[in-house]
Amino acid sequence: MLPFDFHSPVEPLDFPLFKEKGITVHMKRDDRIHPFISGNKWRKLKYVLQTAYDQGKKHLVTFGGPWSNHLLAAACAGAKFGFKTTAFVRGEPVSNPNLSLCNIFGMELQFVTRAAYKDKHELFRQYYGQDDQAYFIDEGGYSLEGAQGCAEILDGLSQTYDHIFCACGTGTTLAGLSMAKTLHGSHTQLHGVPVLAGGTFIKEAVAKLYNAQQANAIILHTAYHFGGYAKTTPVLNTFIKMFARQTGILIEPVYTGKLCYAVFDLAACNYFQPGQSILLIHTGGLTGILGMHEQFDTPET
Ligand SMILES: *Cc1c(COP(=O)(O)O)cnc(C)c1O
Numbered sequence: 622m623l624p625f626d627f628h629s630p631v632e633p634l635d636f637p638l639f640k641e642k643g644i645t646v647h648m649k650r651d652d653r654i655h656p657f658i659s660g661n662k663w664r665k666l667k668y669v670l671q672t673a674y675d676q677g678k679k680h681l682v683t684f685g686g687p688w689s690n691h692l693l694a695a696a697c698a699g700a701k702f703g704f705k706t707t708a709f710v711r712g713e714p715v716s717n718p719n720l721s722l723c724n725i726f727g728m729e730l731q732f733v734t735r736a737a738y739k740d741k742h743e744l745f746r747q748y749y750g751q752d753d754q755a756y757f758i759d760e761g762g763y764s765l766e767g768a769q770g771c772a773e774i775l776d777g778l779s780q781t782y783d784h785i786f787c788a789c790g791t792g793t794t795l796a797g798l799s800m801a802k803t804l805h806g807s808h809t810q811l812h813g814v815p816v817l818a819g820g821t822f823i824k825e826a827v828a829k830l831y832n833a834q835q836a837n838a839i840i841l842h843t844a845y846h847f848g849g850y851a852k853t854t855p856v857l858n859t860f861i862k863m864f865a866r867q868t869g870i871l872i873e874p875v876y877t878g879k880l881c882y883a884v885f886d887l888a889a890c891n892y893f894q895p896g897q898s899i900l901l902i903h904t905g906g907l908t909g910i911l912g913m914h915e916q917f918d919t920p921e922t
Contacts, residue, residue, distance in 0.1 A: 623670055623702050627654040627663070631778065631900070634868060642888050643895030647782070648870065651774060652877075652905035657722065658701070660905020661787075661794045662694035665762030667770040670702060678756035680705040682749055684741050687715050688851065688875075690906040691761045696728035704756075707731065707749075711738040718911045763791040768830045771797020772804065774902060782809055784893065786884055787902040788876040789813040789841075790850075792826030794904060799827055799835045812840045814883045816876050818849040845883040851875050851913075857882060858916050870903070873910040877903055 630653065634646045651660040658666070673681060681704045685692040692708050699706035706728040710720070714732040723730065737744060741760065749755035758764075771794045775785075787794050795813045802809055815823050820843040828836035847857050853874035861878045865871055872878045884901055893899065910917075 623667075623674060625658075625663070625667075625701075629654055629774075632870075634901070636867065636885075638885065638888055642891065642893060644888060644893045644897050644899060646884065646888075646899045646901065648901045648903050649774065649778075650870075650903050652871075652903045652907060654905065655697070657697040657726070657908070658694045659690065659907065660903065661771055661774070662691050662762060662905065663698070664770040664774060664797065665691075665764070665767035665793055666694060666698050666758075667773075668766035669758055669762060669764060669770075670698060670704070672766060673704065673756040673758075674702070676756070677754075678704070679754040680707065680749075680752065680756065681758055682707045682709075682745055682755050683758040684709045684711070684738070684744075684760040686711045687717055688719050688909060688912045689761070690719075690909060692723050692728065693719055693726075693908060694762075695758065696723040696726035699728065700726045705729075709733050709738065709741070709744055711735060719908060722908065761791045761793065763793050763826075763830075765830055767793045768796040768800060772801040774798060775801040775805065778900075780898070781807055782900040783897040784810050784812060784899045785902065786812045786814060786880060786899065788880040788904055789815045789820065789823045790817070790876070792823040793830060794902070795823060795839060796827045796830040796836075798902075799831055799839065803832075803835060810840065811838070812842060814842050814845050814880045816846055816850060816879050818846045819843075820846060842883050842887070845879050845886070847874070847879060853878070853913065853916055860885070862917070871907050871910070872903070873907055874913055874916065875909045876906055880904075 629651050639646050683695050710732050745757045824836045
């Protein structure tokens with residue numbers, strides 16, 4: 622196994638709202654795994670990298686938008702485990718702090734038009750079809766191995782929970798949690814908070830990666846996308862500040878802010894029964910906030 626020690630504790634979230642509703646809420650701090658190989662991105666890369674390594678591949682080729690947490694995780698993990706890394710980046714050439722970090726870790730960046738980006742396998746074939754050292758990793762780490770890595774999020778928990786919640790982009794993390802639930806034979810209800818508009822496709826993604834029956838048993842909360850992927854609103858930004866100031870735990874508008882907002886809103890609407898326990902997965906990705914910092918620049922009014 623590729624060596625990587627990390628620490629991901631579970632911490633209580635003590636808010637008056639939860640006390641008032643008689644529920645206990647904890648957060649699994651996968652954001653603490655690593656500053657750059659963060660959260661579910663390490664989980665998703667773990668077995669992908671192991672497979673690449675076992676096959677003697679030396680060059681990871683992957684895909685993402687300019688703000689992709691996956692690109693940064695792949696760049697840093699590639700450097701750590703001795704792979705060359707290349708990314709096809711969607712859209713016009715741009716410069717931003719995320720891509721600068723990727724560059725520092727040695728990732729080669731190839732900007733491609735949105736049209737060309739649509740067919741990732743074709744891009745890989747065109748550029749690296751002849752290179753038997755090259756290894757294809759899909760956008761966001763979407764894969765069966767990725768889901769298998771995410772199943773380990775629930776390893777070693779010291780208690781069971783009535784509800785487990787995560788934010789969803791591709792559904793790989795939720796598919797992994799679903800595998801873990803089957804594995805542990807647990808009665809936990811799984812919930813996904815899609816961060817994109819029209820998030821019902823997440824069920825199909827889970828069905829495709831894992832199993833249709835388990836996918837069906839998941840509850841998706843599709844009304845917390847705040848306008849769509851990487852969109853935010855003053856309400857969400859204010860919530861994020863409140864959360865960070867009460868806990869010392871940073872969340873951001875793209876994924877974990879929407880996740881936490883959803884759980885607070887559901888709790889306020891008496892969605893949970895008194896006595897129930899809830900676990901939120903902090904999936905990391907905090908460098909994403911660098912792209913939205915203006916949202917938090919404005920003085921309080
Ligand atoms: C990529 C990402 C997600 C989405 O995970 P999926 O497995 O694609 O659903 C959630 N949270 C954070 C912080 C991410 O970076």
